[in-house]
Amino acid sequence: MPVHVMGLEGQYPLLFLIWLAPLVGAVVIWAFGPRLRTWAGPIGCATIAVSFLATLASWSDAIRRTPEGATTVVGAHQTLGTWLSGFNLGLLWDPLSLVWTLVITGIGFLIHFYSMGYMAGDRGYARFFAYMNFFVFAMLTLVLSDNFVGLLIGWGLVGLASFFLIGFWYERPSAVAAATKAFVMNVVGDVGILFAIFIMIVAVGSVSYGDAFAGVAAHKFSPGLLYLACAMLFIGCAAKSAQVPLHSWLPDAMEGPTPVSALIHAATMVTAGVYLIARCWPMWQASPDARALVGAIGAVTALLGAILGVGQWDIKRILAYSTMSQIGYMIMGVGILADGAGVLHFFAHAWFKAQLFLTAGIVIHALDNEQDVRRMGGLHKRAPFAFWSMTVATLAICGIPPFAGFFSKDAIVYDALVLGHPLLYAVGAVTAGITSYYMFRLLFVAFFGTYRGDVDPSSLGIRHPELAGTSAGLAARPHDEGSPHHVPGWLMSAPVAVLWIGSIFAGFLFVGGTSSPWYRLLEPVFGGTLIFPEGNAPISEGVSSAIVLALVLIGIGIAYLRYGNAAALRDAITRIRQESIRMPAVLTNLFYFDIAIDALFVRPARAFGFAFGRIFDPLIIDGAVREARISAGWLGHLFRSFQTGMVRAYALTIVFGAAVFIVYYAVVVVR
């Protein structure tokens, strides 16, 4: 079986350091957590820092190009071993993995640092860092593998880490339910990837990327089979990246602590689907149906996330839906083979989404675990740093030039037009407008006006004040010890400050066409046409950007009129109450997805389980065992009735037997 290796084969001990340092951290903190106590935080941060520094040190290995025969190979490859024929496991270190690893370890480090402040005083402090380190290890497994099996292992492990971390405050039943829901929906995705692996083995006989892509080039996949493989992989992506219809776990995942939401459900884990599709671009290149599927679902998710974000009042849920929407953009981008733009959006999004979540965490922390924006207000005076950070990040996500989101979002949308998907272009543009509307809604309602925390919740339209602060609620931190440690505030502010850099400047990587840093980094992986697609666009890029910017400004304007101008701020309480009461049912029921999944899958599964567990098992299986016992007893009872213990009865039996025997002898034998 010919083995196609992507990347220069060799020994790279630094790769092992990158990959395994977080695992060491997780194991150490798991093992010694109770004794480490507050040392768990620095240890957890240190391992990620080690990983990050090793990444930087291996940069040159990732971008090195080596001619091999007629082709040029980029990156490095470390073979781990061969399990069976066709199962060659190894680590692939090329620019695409480099980008992801930088985000995972770099932004991961910032979030770990932030957590030292956010989780201070929590009884599960050490456990948190163990889980976070484990997550980073799992994500690196996913990203560094050179084969689908390693990918699947990492895929499952990040799902597990997500389960641990969403349900971190496990005494809260809502957290446990959310963790279970996330895990179950992710398992659906795992099955999809597993089927794709089956198809790989059948078609190509190997699970490594190199062999698979070589097989695609050599036409070993029939078009239908290739589409099926891509669709199965996409099921995994949809589950992991919260695309329609497997998206409903992501808002509920906000039950976890805010750093978890920042790291896992914004910057890294949910982007695993984007990584997969970007990695498998040769497969998508060869299957137009797969491109259409992924592009459509990406666009639908982007639009749906934005619409749902309009109706949310929990700050973390607003951000969750915005994540879903932005990942829809990324998926759409990589799906239609605009990988350069899609991956750039991932990179930029990691910066500003992390910034949004961490700032939200600062606000939540400052307001004593309040998460409902209706009860916030006037924070721009009370928490100026948070206000300005949130503003910068919001500008980035809306795509206001020159902030980061502008370059990436416009690139995706314009590439859709260039590649001949005008409908996707329209959806993307409109979604950009809606995105700016709800993000500025958040900004105005939470930060402007006067503080509404002392106002009676029902006059704000909050129907369940005891759940105010919803996901967290005032009973949020059951693990808090009596007197919280007094940790310095800069533990939480410093990472956010660092994130300013990316939110502002990340987009400039894309400036400069074919001599931009981004192009030079990723061209060896994708080839030029995936970074700057060629095609016929009816309008130029400048006009397209202008259209999108116009829609964005319209969105901001509407938000300003509804929430931001002087009249709105004066009547904030009334307006908020009106909006809460009149929120359309479609939005409050989240487009009925949860209800549909419940009716289609959960209830039948429960009924099935009930039928087997309460009816079939006790009645038939236990019944069979019972019947055996009863019939044994009955038989014994029957024979017992002969044992009267009375001598005469026994004698009678003997006489009876003798008579029978005599008669038998007379009639049968003698005759």
Place this chain on the structure above:
Amino acid sequence: MTTFVILAVLIIASAVFVVSAPRTVYGVIGLLANFFCLAVMYLTLDAEFLAVIQVIVYSGAILMLFLFVIALLSSGVRPFAPGKNRLPNVLIPVSIFAAIAFAGLMFTFAHTSPITEHASDVSSIFGPAGTAGVFGSVADFGRALFTTYLLPFEATAFVLIIAVIGVIALAGDVDPPRKGPGRRAAPGKPREPILKERV
């Protein structure tokens, strides 16, 4: 023939009397009559030694044993009465079984080849009783017992030893020695019969 018929009638009558006697002692007397008539019948069959043995051992020893035991135990049970709530009267069924068995036996005998009959003539060519060489003589009997059938003889002796030991073990010790004054203190209280428990 007449001897046989008379003896047969007596034997059957006494047997029925034994089984249905109202009091056990009557039954023992009936058994005595039965044994005696059987001994006479043995005589008609030229088994003189056995006839004497029958009288001595059976009616002399075994029936004495029965009488002693009857004297030892009270017997206040009416014959063929159904028990209180235990095995009901089985006389009818068992009689039917017996009749069927008898009919079967007769049927068998009727269909087997007849045996050459050597009639029981007293005035036979066999000679005076007791003489060696005559059928049924003691000398012949003794010689056969101690030569050809020595093993069954010895085994039967063994059985007798066992029976003696068994009887002593079963019915030997009546009252084991008591310890302590408690039991003797209330002699009027009858002790519980051994096997009255209804399990």
Place this chain on the structure above:
Amino acid sequence: MAVPLMYYITLSALIFLIGAVGVVARRNPLVMLMGIELMWNAANLAFIAYARAYLNNAGHIFAFLVITVAAAEAAIGLAIVVAVFRRSDTVDVDDVAALRG
């Protein structure tokens, strides 16, 4: 007139069955033992009749041994009856149902 062998055998069978009926139908253990004695004797009669019919000593020998064993058995049986019913008021074999189960 010679008595046919079958008459003796028939008589033996009849005595045997009367003894069997007695064993089953009476509740006094002593009467049961007497029934058993009848059965022994019926067997003896058969032995002796056949011995006379075949002019074979073996029947006599075995009848002798049967008498011996019957004596031993009667002794043992009576000892058991004594042991069981020594302290009871009535001698009823239906009371001895300890092996019930």
